[in-house]
Amino acid sequence: xxxxxxxxxxxxxxxxxxxxxxxxxxxxxxxxxxxxxxxxxxxxxxxxxxxxxxxxxxxxxxxxxxxxxxxxxxxxxxxxxxxxxxxxxxxxxxxxxxxxxxxxxxxxxxxxxxxxxxxxxxxxxxxxxxxxxxxxxxxxxxxxxxxxxxxxxxxxxxxxxxxxxxxxxxxxxxxxxxxxxxxxxxxxxxxxxxxxxxxxxxxxxxxxxxxxxxxxxxxxxxxxxxxxxxxxxxxxxxxxxxxxxxxxxxxxxxxxxxxxxxxxxx
Amino acid sequence: xxxxxxxxxxxxxxxxxxxxxxxxxxxxxxxxxxxxxxxxxxxxxxxxxxxxxxxxxxxxxxxxxxxxxxxxxxxxxxxxxxxxxxxxxxxxxxxxxxxxxxxxxxxxxxxxxxxxxxxxxxxxxxxxxxxxxxxxxxxxxxxxxxxxxxxxxxxxxxxxxxxxxxxxxxxxxxxxxxxxxxxxxxxxxxxxxxxxxxxxxxxxxxxxxxxxxxxxxxxxxxxxxxxxxxxxxxxxxxxxxxxxxxxxxxxxxxxxxxxxxxxxxxxxxxxxxxxxxxxxxxxxxxxxxxxxxxxxxxxxxxxxxxxxxxxxxxxxxxxxxxxxxxxxxxxxxxxxxxxxxxxxxxxxxxxxxxxxxxx
Amino acid sequence: xxxxxxxxxxxxxxxxxxxxxxxxxxxxxxxxxxxxxxxxxxxxxxxxxxxxxxxxxxxxxxxxxxxxxxxxxxxxxxxxxxxxxxxxxxxxxxxxxxxxxxxxxxxxxxxxxxxxxxxxxxxxxxxxxxxxxxxxxxxxxxxxxxxxxxxxxxxxxxxxxxxxxxxxxxxxxxxxxxxxxxxxxxxxxxxxxxxxxxxxxxxxxxxxxxxxxxxxxxxxxxxxxxxxxxxxxxxxxxxxxxxxxxxxxxxxxxxxxxxxxxxxxxxxxxxxxxxxxxxxxxxxxx
Numbered sequence: 001x002x003x004x005x006x007x008x009x010x011x012x013x014x015x016x017x018x019x020x021x022x023x024x025x026x027x028x029x030x031x032x033x034x035x036x037x038x039x040x041x042x043x044x045x046x047x048x049x050x051x052x053x054x055x056x057x058x059x060x061x062x063x064x065x066x067x068x069x070x071x072x073x074x075x076x077x078x079x080x081x082x083x084x085x086x087x088x089x090x091x092x093x094x095x096x097x098x099x100x101x102x103x104x105x106x107x108x109x110x111x112x113x114x115x116x117x118x119x120x121x122x123x124x125x126x127x128x129x130x131x132x133x134x135x136x137x138x139x140x141x142x143x144x145x146x147x148x149x150x151x152x153x154x155x156x157x158x159x160x161x162x163x164x165x166x167x168x169x170x171x172x173x174x175x176x177x178x179x180x181x182x183x184x185x186x187x188x189x190x191x192x193x194x195x196x197x198x199x200x201x202x203x204x205x206x207x208x209x210x211x212x213x214x215x216x217x218x219x220x221x222x223x224x225x226x227x228x229x230x231x232x233x234x235x236x237x238x239x240x241x242x243x244x245x246x247x248x249x250x251x252x253x254x255x256x257x258x259x260x261x262x263x264x265x266x
Numbered sequence: 267x268x269x270x271x272x273x274x275x276x277x278x279x280x281x282x283x284x285x286x287x288x289x290x291x292x293x294x295x296x297x298x299x300x301x302x303x304x305x306x307x308x309x310x311x312x313x314x315x316x317x318x319x320x321x322x323x324x325x326x327x328x329x330x331x332x333x334x335x336x337x338x339x340x341x342x343x344x345x346x347x348x349x350x351x352x353x354x355x356x357x358x359x360x361x362x363x364x365x366x367x368x369x370x371x372x373x374x375x376x377x378x379x380x381x382x383x384x385x386x387x388x389x390x391x392x393x394x395x396x397x398x399x400x401x402x403x404x405x406x407x408x409x410x411x412x413x414x415x416x417x418x419x420x421x422x423x424x425x426x427x428x429x430x431x432x433x434x435x436x437x438x439x440x441x442x443x444x445x446x447x448x449x450x451x452x453x454x455x456x457x458x459x460x461x462x463x464x465x466x467x468x469x470x471x472x473x474x475x476x477x478x479x480x481x482x483x484x485x486x487x488x489x490x491x492x493x494x495x496x497x498x499x500x501x502x503x504x505x506x507x508x509x510x511x512x513x514x515x516x517x518x519x520x521x522x523x524x525x526x527x528x529x530x531x532x533x534x535x536x537x538x539x540x541x542x543x544x545x546x547x548x549x550x551x552x553x554x555x556x557x558x559x560x561x562x563x564x565x566x567x568x569x570x571x572x573x574x575x576x577x578x579x580x581x582x583x584x585x586x587x588x589x590x591x592x593x594x595x596x597x598x599x600x601x602x603x604x605x606x607x608x609x610x611x612x613x614x615x616x617x618x619x620x621x622x623x624x625x
Numbered sequence: 626x627x628x629x630x631x632x633x634x635x636x637x638x639x640x641x642x643x644x645x646x647x648x649x650x651x652x653x654x655x656x657x658x659x660x661x662x663x664x665x666x667x668x669x670x671x672x673x674x675x676x677x678x679x680x681x682x683x684x685x686x687x688x689x690x691x692x693x694x695x696x697x698x699x700x701x702x703x704x705x706x707x708x709x710x711x712x713x714x715x716x717x718x719x720x721x722x723x724x725x726x727x728x729x730x731x732x733x734x735x736x737x738x739x740x741x742x743x744x745x746x747x748x749x750x751x752x753x754x755x756x757x758x759x760x761x762x763x764x765x766x767x768x769x770x771x772x773x774x775x776x777x778x779x780x781x782x783x784x785x786x787x788x789x790x791x792x793x794x795x796x797x798x799x800x801x802x803x804x805x806x807x808x809x810x811x812x813x814x815x816x817x818x819x820x821x822x823x824x825x826x827x828x829x830x831x832x833x834x835x836x837x838x839x840x841x842x843x844x845x846x847x848x849x850x851x852x853x854x855x856x857x858x859x860x861x862x863x864x865x866x867x868x869x870x871x872x873x874x875x876x877x878x879x880x881x882x883x884x885x886x887x888x889x890x891x892x893x894x895x896x897x898x899x900x901x902x903x904x905x906x907x908x909x910x911x
Binding site: 001002003004005011015016018019022023025026027028029030032033036043044045046086087089090092093094097099102105107108109111112114115116117118119120121122123124125126127142143145146149153203206207209210213214224227228231235239240243246247250251253254 | 643644645646647648649650652653656657658659660661663664667709712713715716717718719720721727728730731732733734735737738739740741742743744745746747748749750752754755756759786789790800803805808809811812818821822825826843846847848849850854864867868871872877880881884887888891892895899
């Protein structure tokens with residue numbers, strides 16, 4: 001009866017109450033930061049003494065914020081494209097291939113997700129210092145592609161495992177070449193997985209702080225690095241404005257994802 | 267001799283030390299409905315995959331109209347196939363699924379359109395052209411798969427247990443459809459199944475597989491009436507086996523002694539037996555009756571149980587030596603009075619309908 | 626027997642050997658394996674060959690305290706996360722989807738929101754003059770502001786906040802896989818709700834709790850951002866120490882040695898977690 005929602009009695013009241021409290025806890029910082037960004041207090045007093053848009057004005061007036069955002073977007077887009085393409089090829093080998101060490105390879109390609117980022121960050125930083133890629137866009141993209149790769153491989157392999165190989169065989173018996181069968185049947189069938197991979201890899205790079213802190217140069221810094229710097233200096237409300245825009249972006253991404261999923265999975 | 271259509275010649279397939287198919291040879295005339303029947307792992311599907319090009323045989327050859335298929339990649343073999351699982355392309359509508367093989371062959375639009383309409387009419391799904399596979403039942407999906415496989419007029423249609431995912435009622439319905447489509451199109455069909463009833467219902471000929479070899483090939487009636495081995499007799503139809511000792515064979519009629527000491531004579535032997543050799547006597551439940559007929563052999567039994575099924579009666583009997591016998595008298599031999607449970611009864615059969623196999 | 630299951634070597638299968646994994650393998654090999662191995666080598670070669678970096682690491686009270694503190698924080702965070710996540714996962718597994726999807730939406734929103742944004746919000750919320758202290762004081766519950774930031778409490782709140790989705794989402798899967806019939810049967814057998822929970826529901830969800838908990842523990846061990854911003858100098862964690870050693874002190878040898886220790890612990894626990902999950906998949910118990 002403990003797994004029958006209608007038969008929990010008083011326990012249900014307690015558990016629903018607890019769940020609501022946790023949901024509120026999860027929502028609290030997100031809502032709070034958005035409210036705060038419109039507050040007029042320089043010292044982040046809450047509730048704010050008045051409402052204002054001046055933090056947003058300051059944000060948009062400062063070219064370093066805009067630069068950082070554009071840099072982040074550029075690096076995240078490139079890393080996501082690379083991670084999805086490389087991950088797609090790798091996923092075919094991981095799901096369809098029959099060779100020794102397939103599980104080992106899978107473990108290896110997923111390791112960057114498990115290894116503490118700080119270890120990878122100082123490793124790749126030292127390596128890039130030596131080969132002259134530190135502080136370059138290429139260096140950023142390579143490091144972020146590696147971190148994004150697991151987030152591309154996991155949804156694509158899941159989609160590929162859920163796609164019956166016989167369907168591809170059927171296309172081939174029907175006269176499609178193996179390449180045609182993949183392009184016209186298999187890829188469209190696993191598009192939800194590919195789409196998820198793109199979103200997750202983009203976010204993996206877009207939100208990445210640790211590698212970015214090491215890799216950033218005065219002329220090349222991503223949005224998280226810019227925020228990190230501001231946080232260490234002081235708790236300026238401009239950061240709240242920037243953060244609120246990021247929350248807005250997340251919401252947009254969630255809505256687009258939900259809509260596309262509904263459309264694609266028709 | 268006429269030019270052969272599809273020849274499977276000494277096809278052998280090994281996986282490491284395991285031999286999945288042992289030198290299978292079959293000649294298939296044009297337009298035949300041939301079924302590969304057998305338990306799972308008997309090599310029937312592997313043989314089919316060799317024809318489809320999913321697996322290269324270790325040795326042997328597959329020829330279509332005297333040309334070897336082995337060097338031809340699957341997508342150029344021009345063979346139709348319906349799979350065990352539902353393999354409709356999930357991203358395409360029903361009509362687009364049927365059009366797919368034509369579009370990869372770059373046929374003109376008008377022809378594609380006409381052909382798709384014809385095929386959907388053939389499988390009676392004209393009204394489902396714009397649906398997506400997810401919105402179809404399992405039976406409908408397999409009918410679309412059939413339409414797709416026939417859309418490009420392949421000379422051969424392979425069917426790999428296409429009905430195994432369907433429930434019984436639907437299975438019978440689609441069996442009838444397949445028979446009709448075979449009649450209407452005249453396509454040569456190679457059909458794989460492990461269901462003997464399905465094989466008997468559909469096929470012109472049945473090749474019964476066992477452990478990678480063809481145990482017997484012939485019409486359903488051949489296999490039923492003249493089984494070449496105990497395995498065939500056990501796989502096709504129902505059968506009772508009784509241990510016996512061979513006494514002699516004269517003029518093609520064998521005589522044996524059963525475990526209870528009774529002598530039965532006039533039996534058909536599958537091979538030559540020596541005197542005193544242990545054999546097994548096979549008799550079909552339908553060949554047994556509770557009333558004596560002309561030229562009947564008799565068995566002394568206890569009737570353990572009887573059950574009535576409307577069109578027939580089923581009786582479970584046991585011999586003195588403890589062997590259970592399934593008796594299903596045909597309607598003209600139903601004898602309600604003799605069907606009561608009890609000991610010291612007799613059941614009868616015509617020795618000509620019974621077989622002897624080596625023990 | 627091998628091959629008896631009629632394994633299908635199929636047409637497309639032949640072209641999809643290991644080859645298409647080559648770009649990924651090159652990328653990860655060249656820019657992940659090589660740098661990490663080079664870093665590890667540095668721990669025994671920088672400034673000179675020998676184990677002096679490890680001796681310094683384990684010989685110094687400061688560094689040992691960082692290790693202990695790291696484990697303490699990870700353990701506390703994991704325990705709190707499990708306790709908070711379980712009831713939520715339980716409800717999500719059986720709630721009517723209309724309400725459940727709202728909670729799922731909130732979880733996803735929180736998870737996808739920029740990490741620094743979330744941490745920043747907690748910095749503001751938890752500070753001495755922050756909303757939480759003011760509210761508690763306004764309600765008369767406390768007289769003096771509680772120290773909620775730059776200490777264990779701050780790190781725990783911030784980390785639990787980040788880890789909750791990683792615990793809740795897999796646990797929902799585990800709990801949904803449990804047949805409600807087993808608990809109905811337990812009730813019919815006379816088990817009180819508490820007995821049914823302790824003897825049926827909890828043991829059945831234990832593999833999920835163990836796997837999720839281990840994952841949270843591993844992630845917490847190597848976490849950098851949140852402890853660095855919400856923790857204090859007296860309870861520094863390993864990741865921050867590594868970053869500081871390399872970035873501020875420029876002591877690459879010592880930093881590499883600490884990184885190696887973190888790597889070994891993480892990978893060992895990860896392997897354990899894989900085995901737990903693997904055992905569950907093949908139907909084995911714990």
